[in-house]
Amino acid sequence: MMHALFKRLDNTFSFDRADAHCDIPCKIYDPATAQIAALSVIRLMDLIAELGEKENLSLADQAQLARLVAEKETHATKVKDEVRVIWGDYFKQPQFEQFPNTNELVHSIMLAGSACKQHIGRENGEKLLTLVNEFAAAFWATKGVDTYTAECPYPPAMQVVYPKLG
Numbered sequence: 001m002m003h004a005l006f007k008r009l010d011n012t013f014s015f016d017r018a019d020a021h022c023d024i025p026c027k028i029y030d031p032a033t034a035q036i037a038a039l040s041v042i043r044l045m046d047l048i049a050e051l052g053e054k055e056n057l058s059l060a061d062q063a064q065l066a067r068l069v070a071e072k073e074t075h076a077t078k079v080k081d082e083v084r085v086i087w088g089d090y091f092k093q094p095q096f097e098q099f100p101n102t103n104e105l106v107h108s109i110m111l112a113g114s115a116c117k118q119h120i121g122r123e124n125g126e127k128l129l130t131l132v133n134e135f136a137a138a139f140w141a142t143k144g145v146d147t148y149t150a151e152c153p154y155p156p157a158m159q160v161v162y163p164k165l166g
Contacts, residue, residue, distance in 0.1 A: 029090045031136035034082035035160055037075040038132045041116050042125035042156045044072040049122065069120075076116040079128060083109050083135060095142045105135055126158070133161040 048068050051061055087106045096102055112128040133149070140147045146164040151157050 027090075029086045029139070031082070031086060031132065031139050034079045034086075034132050035129070035136060037078040037082065038125065038129040039152060039154075039156060039158060039160070040075040041072055041079070041128060042122060042158060044068050044075065045116075045120055045122045045125050046156055048072070048120050072120075073117045076113045076128070079116075079132060080110055080113040083132065086135075086139060090139070091142075098142055099138045102138065105131065105138070109135060129158055129160075133159070136161045 048065065051057065051065050051068070054061060057065065083106060087102065091102055099105075109128070109131045112124065112131055115124045116128050137147050140161075140163045147161050148164055149159050149161050152160045
C-alpha cells in the first residue's frame with residue numbers, strides 16, 4: 001500500500017533536492033549543534049588570527065586562509081540555521097510565555113551570526129556563543145531539564161551550557 005503511494009508521488013512530482021529538519025514534527029531538537037558550530041567559528045577565528053601574525057603569507061598560507069574564512073562563514077550560517085529551526089518549529093505559545101524575550105534573543109543570534117560572517121574579530125564569535133548558550137539554557141528549561149556550564153574539552157576551550165541528563 002505505502003509503496004504504491006510513494007510510486008504515485010514519484011511519478012507526479014520531480015524532486016532535485018529535499019531538505020528539512022523534518023517539519024512533521026519529529027520532536028527531536030537540540031541546541032548542541034548550534035553550540036558546536038559557534039565554538040567552531042571561534043576556533044576558526046583563532047586560526048585566522050594565527051595566520052595574521054605571519055609577516056608574509058606563502059601561497060599555501062593564502063589557500064589555508066581562504067579555507068578558514070569559508071569554513072568560518074559556513075559554521076556561522078549553521079548556527080543561524082539550527083537556532084532558526086528550533087525557534088520556528090519547537091517554540092510555541094507555552095515556551096514564549098515561559099521565555100518572553102525569545103524573539104529578541106533569536107534576532108540577536110541572527111545579527112551576531114552575520115557579524116561573524118562579515119568580520120574576523122574573536123569578540124564576535126564569543127558574543128555569538130554567549131547568545132547561543134543563553135538560547136540553549138532557555139530551550140532546556142522549557143523541557144524541564146536543568147543545565148550546567150562547563151569548559152568544552154577541545155579548542156577554543158570556552159564555557160558551554162550542557163543539559164544535566166541521567
